[in-house]
Amino acid sequence: MASSGNLSPESESFENRPVFYIGQHDPARTEVLTDEQYGQLLDSGFRSVTAPITNKHFFDRVVELLRNHQKEREQWSQERGLTATQQANPSLPGPVVPTLTDKDTSLFPSNYIGSLAMYSSPWIDLCSPDPLISSVSRQVLNLEAAYANFCGARTIIVPGPRQDDSSSGIAQYARAIREAMHVANRANVIIHMPMYREPGLEEKVETLASTLAPKNGLEAGTKKEIDLFSAWDSWNTIRSVCNYSMRLFVALRIPRRVPAKPLQERWFAEPLHYLTIGNEIFQLNRAGHPSLSRHHQDLINRYMRLRSVPWLILEGVGPRPEELGALANQTASEFPTLAEADQALKERRRSHTPALHAHVGYMRYLERQQPAFSAMETPTLTNFQDWLQPPLQPLADNLESATYEVFEGDPVKYDQYEKAITEAMMEWGELKKPTSTATPENPSSPELVVTVAGAGRGPLVSRVLRAAEITGTPIQIWALEKNQDAYVYLLRKNKVEWGNKVTLVKTDMRGWEGPRLKGQQGVIGKVDILVTELLGSFGDNELSPECLDGIQQHLARPHGMSIPHSYTAHLSPISTPRLFADISSRVVGDPNAFETPWVVRLFALDYVAQKAPGRGRFQQAWEFVHPVEVARADDFAAVHGKAAKYVTGGVGSMAGATGANEHNARHCHLTFACPTRGVIHGLAGFFESVLYASQTGAGKEPVEISILPDQIDRKSKDMISWFPIFFPLKKPLYFPQDTELEVSMWRQTDDTKVWYEWLVEVYAWVGPNTRVKVGATDLHSSRKVACLM
Template sequence: MASGSNLNPESDNFESRPAFYIGQHDSSRKEALTEDQYAQVLNSGFRFVTAPITNGHFFKRVVDLYWDYLNEQDRWSQQERLAVGQQPNPSLPGPVVPTLTDEDTSLFPSNYLGSLALYSSPWINLCSSNPYTSSISRQVLNLEAAYANFCGARTIIIPGPRRDDSSRGIAQYARAIREVLHVAGRANVIIHMPMYREPGLEEKAETLSSIFDSLNDADAEAKKEVDLFSAWDSWNTIRSVCNYSMRLFTAIRIPRRVPEKTLQERWFAEPLHYLTIDREVFQANRAGHPSLSKHHQDLINRYMRLRNIPWLLLSDVGPSTEELAAVLDETASEFPSLAEANQALRENRKPHMPPMNPFVQYMRYLERQQPPFTPMETPALTSFQDWLQPPLQPLADNLESATYEVFEGDPVKYDQYEKAITEAMIEWRELKKPTSTATPENPSSPELVVTVAGAGRGPLVTRALRAAETTGTPIQIWALEKNQDAYVYLLRKNKTEWGNKVTLVKTDMRGWEGPRLKGRENVVGKVDILVTELLGSFGDNELSPECLDGIQNHLARPHGISIPHSYTAHLSPISTPRLFADISSRIVGEPHGFETPWVVRLFALDYVAQKVPGHPRFQQAWEFVHPVEILRADEFAAVHGKAAKYVTGGVGSMAGASGTNEHNARHCHLTFVCPTRGVIHGLAGFFESVLYASQTGQGKEPVEISILPDQIDRKSKDMISWFPIFFPLKKPLYFPQDTELEVSMWRQTDDTKVWYEWLVEAYAWVGPDTRIKVGTSDLHSSRKVACLM
């Protein structure tokens, strides 16, 4: 979908706010517009127009066909047939709608047809319990879809079900839409749904059911109680039956009364193509011009932040077919009269050109009033919205310079790291800790030994040098990097920027023998401050615990400091149909797609759990703290030799492994509360980290970084170095209202690799003290795409 906006900040026409792409829909339109009429609508301010695929002649032909069929089958009326208890023979053939003719449509292939949104007939009823009505409706829809596809239509809009309380009817509808996706193989299919069934805003078009069905099942009296989620339930059934097709979208009708946030967020996560606004939703302001309430404005502004910005479709706001005909009659004369020309000049328009539609004028005003793009909505970051990336393998692979450059573009992270190093150096002096450079001859040596492990292209080295300069702390600084290409970059940077103050070592940090101090090169010393940036989106998913296990034996005890000091992993169940559809579409090329923890900037999602006492929306899974006082790997090496430290073979009780990394395995079981019904497609993972916690005991706030949605603004606002991680489910898990989702997750290891396993179970309360299981996912495992140690 086109967004209608220029997001290149270097462009001369860069727009600092999302642009509105506004279209016009006339529910009473029976014929497609002529080219001249279409031009007149565009001149009134719209960018695109809907067009019916077939016309009134086709409708009359179908109705006549239906009547002829009923008369042919039996001269008795339906009431008489029911009165005597007779049933029609089920083997009798039903009515068959013949192919379209040129009298049935005014739509033909043209150079502007690609700019039209084609609208299927609103008078069909795919949900009808009458088998003849539903069959004819399905035939009509297939004929229209096939013809629209032939004409080159890009978009086909199909009115959604009129009611949601018939599971049979919704199933029939969903099956018909799946068939349409096959019939119209090149077009996108848009299901036009209400946000919820708001009384007074129902579709009022005449249907086959209102003509032929005695029970009038499509227009039955609406329920008195409004179920906010019933329309979404119907949509969920439709797209589930259609296997989350990437060509299936929804258009939601904005109600007059904006619903609660939970429903707004539910639709925000869906694949939106249009937001439609009827004339009745607008209110007249003091000057008599159309306007929308503040709640409507906030809703539209929120939805316009999506990566694929939904288009706006204004319904029944003019110009009508009659108004267009009148304008075209005026333009039939080659030259306007002087009075007409003067009037046009006074209104700053060309003669006979319709004035700007007042509803479009108002929407353009809203467009200008939107909040401008924030630092988190740059073109680069917007392009990452809901884009799946496989997690990095930093130990197994060497990163490219461009990847390092992306990481270095986040000043917030490095500001926090510099702050942590600075506070550690200040408190080291305040607490009068000994340094690793102290000797019997110089027991009060002020030089701290600082090591940056996994230096990359050196941003943390630069920050450590700056912190030392700011605090006036003498340091000996070491930088370790296993990537030989990044090592070349570091050598150059040491000469050009760091004045050769840094000792560079090309090595995997786990195999480093330790610092050899100045003046005592034959002595292996200790590290006072160890700085790393090994954290992943889930904290430990890039093997920070395993890497730090391999180097922390060089930390001075008991005074040595690890930055970061600790990190926690957090989970929340989410609904994200876009990502589920994306993974489903690529399953052939990526057979383990549903068992891969994906790194993704989650955006179009719904956090289905609510915050309740004892059960927050985001819950901690586990924690790692450094340094670790006792390591099984060191104990194992002491018995079996240092070389055996990295060899597996089932020497201990761990099957297939020695168990030396078992202390880094984790398990959690979390309970999330979901008051409203919904569906989840996976688990969103986040992390928080304490880089440095004050050791003075004076109650100082720790230096932290966080990507938790409810904490990031407080702890590390506008930090972009990490996107969340997504643990998908192979099958969407639907749950009723008042459900508790039980999430189990394991961090597993066999001493050569690390992987995750996850399971979700849904329990519904059926009594004050009783709940039953209503659904469960498969046990997922990322072992086949594990992170290699």
């Protein structure tokens, strides 16, 4: 699904950059703008505006209700001789807020209601320790949410908690939000949260508590020490209580001082709907125009790279309603005749050219100054951001032509393969290696036997032929493909493009009898160079080890080589609430959703682990190297018999397995350092592969491909053939600061299929040499969705 930014009228001008949607929020606004005022606001450059659901009349009515209730309670206590410190009867009925009337709101259904962001009353206090205040606040929120939902509102913004100190208060708030989402069952609910509690930027709004007891002040004193993650902690509690609802979002208030990267990345992973920028964040430049610091610009540019681009709301910026009203009075009478209305419209067109508001003009300038989309940010790739795909099963299923075409659209991968094949052919001659076409009559035959196993539609075959031409290497080339439909395509390609130079064989590579050498009647030879592209997002998850086991018996020993030569799998724990919410929504139709390793272009995520001595952010799980010299399938068959793998109750580690594939089982235990507290939703998996490592000893760099975030630009920049793999957790795992995450993972096999099992544990240091376990996940297993051999 395309980004909503592509639908903007400005997208034609800035199609190679994200589009800014700019809205306006006036905290002092108590009435909905009139149609005329709204139109004038649009003329000044804003694209949306917030609208209060209720007005001052409703506030006064609620305050009066509470005061009357307080008087009744005081009178009741006096009649019974209770002192002020003695508690009144808790069974006394509390105040009930009556339904809204037309005097309580100026919001009514309209044609443009969908473009308004409804803003709930900022004077309610859902976290209040006073049960009367919190109860009335909850009632007000429900009344407003229900009415906004009736009017057709798409979004309802609710001011977030004002403090993060009280866990009971945050729990109260979270429970109230969950109830309001049930009431407004068609609208998105957006919690207005600060990035962190920055001193001097606290909300200074008259609340129910401050109105009823002014002596208590608006807020408690500001802490000297700032906890950067306390606001995020509150948000995490809210969305956890709301079960990661797909209708719950964040409106993030940008601070005056931009925090460190870990906090920026934490919020980047959250479901951002709005970025709000207050008037106090802007600075005047030398020309006296509003501007933002370089740090603010970088933060906005980063967040605008999300697939669902957050809207920008300028808070306390823009013309006031009374200013808009004054302009309206200047341009038209209240009840003009048709002639007067037509004349006023003509005069306005001649004399009034809408000018962008100064702050909007500056944001449009920033829009144009954003870095252009890179090669990895094409519309197609952007649409794949955080989009879950089940991994391919190439052994069990035959791929369609369109799937092959997607893979072939990545020149980087095939350029690296061609480079590896070229170097292998060049060094073959330099090292004077024998060839498999050599015979007693012709011991110095120069022809190399090259096999492309799993040829698909033939892109690797083309690269082998090109490498042979570049190096001047005579070859005999075989291409194996089990997909009968792709085989038809290969037959045509061999005639049209390859000049019938390729011997095509329709077979599963594991059952191939070997190359029948040309010019040697009936002789089945060996393979000098075996080329495959069987790698998956985790390296081995598409059963490359098992496939190569079945064909490497045809490799010439000891000089035969495999391209790729080796590959490693890597893991990193991540926070990705969007994916957790997505998978949660699939569980009803797919009970195995949380135990399926998903292929996904991870984007809105936070790598919670940090680099520390002996602890990397990305750590190697295991490695496979080819060719395998021992424990191959043919060696096993020679010892145990070809039918041994079908015998149950054998020697394998899994019940019912014989152990024929035991050498491809793996296990790892990794430790990740987490200096800041947070929550993880799963493990991100990556791979690296050495396609060819020089055998001349000349110190050449190996030819590699990688999808590791910190290595891809160095080893295979802009390669798009593989997205990472995601191993989800059934329940989010929270961890405190200065902890270690212990990740255990197994690659399991029972000789007929391969699956993964994973477990995460949290340990906290309580002394110089003592750790305690403070959390753990269930053992997850993908056995029910295993990759079939």
